[in-house]
């Protein structure tokens with residue numbers, strides 16, 4: 001194998017996620033050898049700034065000394081154990097610590113092993129709750145509602161509630177029929193209002209949908225404040241507050257998918273915190289382990305938990321499991337993440353850096369005529385590129401502008417991974433100003449170079 005590169009060996013066998021593998025003929029996989037902080041290093045020693053936190057999960061930098069030490073110490077004690085009827089200290093500590101941070105009513109933790117599986121668990125939990133409920137009419141509640149352009153994962157249940165055609169359209173015949181609410185689209189607001197000052201006029205679609213389907217719906221799934229995969233679409237907290245109120249009125253569970261928005265990404269520990277909304281179930285993953293290991297949680301209330309609590313013979317148990325749920329290594333990483341967040345006041349740091357990063361994004365992008373909108377929340381800054389900023393006309397997707405910019409930026413050592421033509425920065429929360437400035441500058445340079453051509 002001496003003369004065959006690792007990239008060639010990779011392509012002989014590996015089918016990469018969310019990729020047209022033919023693209024790899026021109027852009028072979030970058031084989032990463034090691035990482036530290038916000039930097040990845042490939043096998044040739046070339047450095048890349050990871051401004052997308054490796055799919056939004058790396059929170060406190062790669063190979064963080066404290067998380068590494070926690071995992072190393074755990075691995076010599078207990079690597080994994082069945083989680084039915086068995087438990088371990090890292091899982092217990094994690095739930096104790098998290099229950100001090102989640103909204104007060106959320107104090108029961110169900111472990112799964114990736115984000116999609118947490119969504120599936122939450123959906124099944126809500127469905128079963130309603131079937132087992134003694135409230136008149138509730139056993140009829142069997143449908144799910146979700147927003148257009150939502151993203152909740154790729155397994156069939158999670159894909160069903162998702163609304164991004166790119167991922168779900170082809171599989172439609174396999175998916176469950178979901179009631180759809182038209183999501184807010186603040187950049188192209190139909191009411192000509194602005195995100196900062198609107199009264200959530202677009203909530204009318206939710207009202208109509210609840211009016212028609214609220215009685216037959218068990219749960220509404222929502223990405224609070226930020227629809228990431230839709231192109232980092234940000235909507236006002238008022239909209240979320242209204243969703244919570246209408247869910248209560250119709251006896252519909254609110255399932256907050258905080259998989260991408262939790263852990264300080266929006267500037268608060270959980271995005272629901274911006275609206276002071278307590279969901280009935282909150283799904284967490286990604287930042288949960290600092291981006292170290294696959295693990296997820298569906299966190300819920302005593303009220304839901306109690307609906308499953310009975311003598312075994314009553315068949316009310318939640319018969320759901322994943323082999324690796326509650327993995328001790330992942331829990332040890334997750335405990336250390338919370339320790340670091342508290343010791344180093346990571347969210348306080350986000351509050352300081354957020355306006356600085358946004359000002360930098362605005363200044364680096366100024367004068368680029370294709371910048372339609374720069375939207376921001378927490379350390380996230382997203383730049384939507386359009387052919388015509390006056391009319392907001394998008395580029396022809398066949399041009400793959402975002403992809404060309406991505407390739408160009410990689411050659412200059414910056415890992416952007418745009419969503420269509422939305423270039424975004426969703427860095428580890430420990431990203432420093434100098435790295436952010438550099439990445440933004442490279443991004444602006446690449447936008448100019450690619451779109452000028």
Ligand SMILES: Cc1ncc(COP(=O)(O)O)c(C=O)c1O
Nearest residue numbers: 114115116151152153257259260
């Ligand atoms: C909001 C949201 N929900 C669910 C998921 C699915 O998580 P996973 O990829 O771990 O299955 C993602 C992944 O990006 C996400 O962004």
